[in-house]
Amino acid sequence: MEWDYGDDDILMDEMDYEDNIEGMPPEMLNGFTHEDYLNYLADTEVYHHDLKFSEVLDQCVGGTLYDGAMLTLPLLCLCFTVNLCTLIGEDLEVFVHGIAIFSGLICLFQFFHFNMTYVLVLSAIGYLIMVVGHSRFPHSRGVVSATACAVYLILCEVFVVRASDWHQVRGAQMILAMKLISVAFDADQGTVKLPSLLEYTAYLYNVGTVIFGPWISFRDYLNICSSPGLSRGWLWTVIKSTGLAYCCLVTSACFSQWLIPTYYGKWWIAYRDAQSFRMSHYFVCFFSQATLAASGLGWSKTADGHVKWDASVSRPYYIELPRSLVEVVTYWNVPMHHWLKTYVFKTARPLGNFAAVLLTYAASSLLHVGGIYLFRCCYEAAIIVVLPFATELVVIYILGNLGFNLRCCIVGLQD
Numbered sequence: 001m002e003w004d005y006g007d008d009d010i011l012m013d014e015m016d017y018e019d020n021i022e023g024m025p026p027e028m029l030n031g032f033t034h035e036d037y038l039n040y041l042a043d044t045e046v047y048h049h050d051l052k053f054s055e056v057l058d059q060c061v062g063g064t065l066y067d068g069a070m071l072t073l074p075l076l077c078l079c080f081t082v083n084l085c086t087l088i089g090e091d092l093e094v095f096v097h098g099i100a101i102f103s104g105l106i107c108l109f110q111f112f113h114f115n116m117t118y119v120l121v122l123s124a125i126g127y128l129i130m131v132v133g134h135s136r137f138p139h140s141r142g143v144v145s146a147t148a149c150a151v152y153l154i155l156c157e158v159f160v161v162r163a164s165d166w167h168q169v170r171g172a173q174m175i176l177a178m179k180l181i182s183v184a185f186d187a188d189q190g191t192v193k194l195p196s197l198l199e200y201t202a203y204l205y206n207v208g209t210v211i212f213g214p215w216i217s218f219r220d221y222l223n224i225c226s227s228p229g230l231s232r233g234w235l236w237t238v239i240k241s242t243g244l245a246y247c248c249l250v251t252s253a254c255f256s257q258w259l260i261p262t263y264y265g266k267w268w269i270a271y272r273d274a275q276s277f278r279m280s281h282y283f284v285c286f287f288s289q290a291t292l293a294a295s296g297l298g299w300s301k302t303a304d305g306h307v308k309w310d311a312s313v314s315r316p317y318y319i320e321l322p323r324s325l326v327e328v329v330t331y332w333n334v335p336m337h338h339w340l341k342t343y344v345f346k347t348a349r350p351l352g353n354f355a356a357v358l359l360t361y362a363a364s365s366l367l368h369v370g371g372i373y374l375f376r377c378c379y380e381a382a383i384i385v386v387l388p389f390a391t392e393l394v395v396i397y398i399l400g401n402l403g404f405n406l407r408c409c410i411v412g413l414q415d
Contacts, residue, residue, distance in 0.1 A: 051258065056254055056255070056258050060250075060253065060254035060258075061250050061254050064250055064253045064254060065246060065249075065250065068246060068249050069246075072245075072287060074107075074110065075107055075110075075207070075211060075212075075291060076238075076242070076290065076291060076294055078103045078106065078107060078207050079103075079207055079208050079291045079294035079295040080294050081099075081103060082100055082103050082206075082207055082224075082295045082296065083227060083230070083294060083295055083296040085099040086099075086224055086225065086227045087227065087229050087230075093225050094198065096202075096224060096225050097198045097199060097201075097202035098198070098202075100202040100205065100206045100207060100224065100295075101198075101201050101202050101205050103207040104202075104204075104205030104206055104207045104210040105205060106207075107207050107210055107211055108172070108205070108210060108211070111168075111172075111211055112168055112169050112172070115161075115165050115168055115169050118156060118161060118165075118166075118169055118173065119169060119172055119173060119176055121152075122149065122152055122173065122177065122180070123176060123180070123201070123204045123205075125152060126145055126148070126149070126180035126184070126204075127197065127200055127201075129141060129144055129145050129148055129184065130183070130184060130187065130194065130195075130200070131194075133184075134187075134194050138188070139188050140188070141184040141185075141187055141188050142181060142184040142185030142187075142188045144184070145180050145181050145184035145185075146181045146184075146343075146363075149177040149180055149181060150366060153173065153177065153366065153367075154366075171211075171212070171284075172210060172211060174368070175209060175210070175213045175214075175215055176204060176210075177367065178215045178336075178339050178367070179203060179204055179215065179218075180204070181343055182217055182218065182339060182342075182343055183195065183200070183203065183217075183218045185343050185347065186217065186218060186219070192218050192219060195218065199218075199222075203218050203221045206221060206224070206295065206297075207291070207295055208292045208293075208294065208295030208296075208297050209292060209295075209297075211291075212284050212287055212288040212291060213284075213288045213335070214285075214288045214289070214292060214311070214313045214333075214334075214335040214336075215335045215336065215339055216292070216297060216298075216335070220297065221297065223297060223299070224295070224296050224297055227296035227297075227299075228299060228307040231307070233307065233308075233309050234293060234299075234309055237289070237290075237293045237298075237309040238290050238294050241286045241287065241289040241290035241293065242286070242287065242290040244282070244286040245282075245283050245284075245285075245286035245287035245290060246283075248279045248280070248282040248283040248286060249279075249280070249283040251276075251279045252276045252279035252280045252283065256272050256273075256275055256279070257272070257276075259272075260272035260275075278316075278319065281314070281332075282316055285313040285314035285333065286313070286314070288313050289311055289313050292311050293309055293311065297311070298310070298311030299311070313333065313334055313335060314331060314332060314333060314334065315331040315334070318330075318331040319331055319332055336364075340360050340363060340364055341360075344356075344359055344360045344363045345357070345359075345360045348360070
């Protein structure tokens, strides 16, 4: 779920204004301006705050849960189907990969319709680079893939695709680009062999990760052919993650406005909006954990051979009550943090700490915010340049020297 601020929000306000004034009485429309409409919305929020808890459940929670279920449960059912097929065709890798591809394409069409074409084109470009680079530039496929993904994303967003269509597929494109780049770098380093077209396509379009994510490595995906099957631990993981996802969805859509109305003041409003945004993020993270586990992925074996369903996408406790900003950055999206550190920061580390940090911020911004905001908005561009300086100055020099002089560990960076 992507949230964007700026001109798009103003446009949506104006669209809502045009749509909603049509149902108002004629006497209210005399001299009715956009500012009057915003005041009308504020009065509506006050009205919602006056609702009883039972009325909020009836008027908002029920509809939100129904709409969310209608959108997400078909995806969850397809994930269950893939998991069952892996148990049936456990020794037939072609069958398992084929089912993963077919179900993933169904989900892409269900969510994006013909806008899924942009996802298919990027995946084709990625595999072409892998095949050609295997003989032409076997140690540079990761860099070439990353460059191709960046160029493709920027061109599509700025010149090719309509803004509304691109916002619809941006999340899936981000996950796809992360997969393309990671498998290319892994192939460069020899940790994985050149995947076949079937394996490669199944990895990209796996139904458990193709819509909401999370990112998983190619080696982790290959575990789908040896899924441990259905168990109480697996069922509890799916139920718990799905339940938490819907709780976050209801909190974001219904209870944030009800608990903190507009007349509380600007600081409470700012907290309410930020809390609503975080809850929508947690919804995506928890539901992606559910789809990952439901499709038979996201598990590991302990030292004594027991299966542990331990895939974690986000940890809200460390975000809501962090001991440091490092915890917020790390646990906001654990797979994204691991991907940026492994395939961007460590890869660029030979260029120096500053260059590595700069490229990491740029890669994260390009994947999340998009090229049009990154390269056309001076404010965001200035932040991208300033943040590496601040990081280098505070973490490496000030805290490092302070720790050296005091003979203590202050720069306690986490993985």
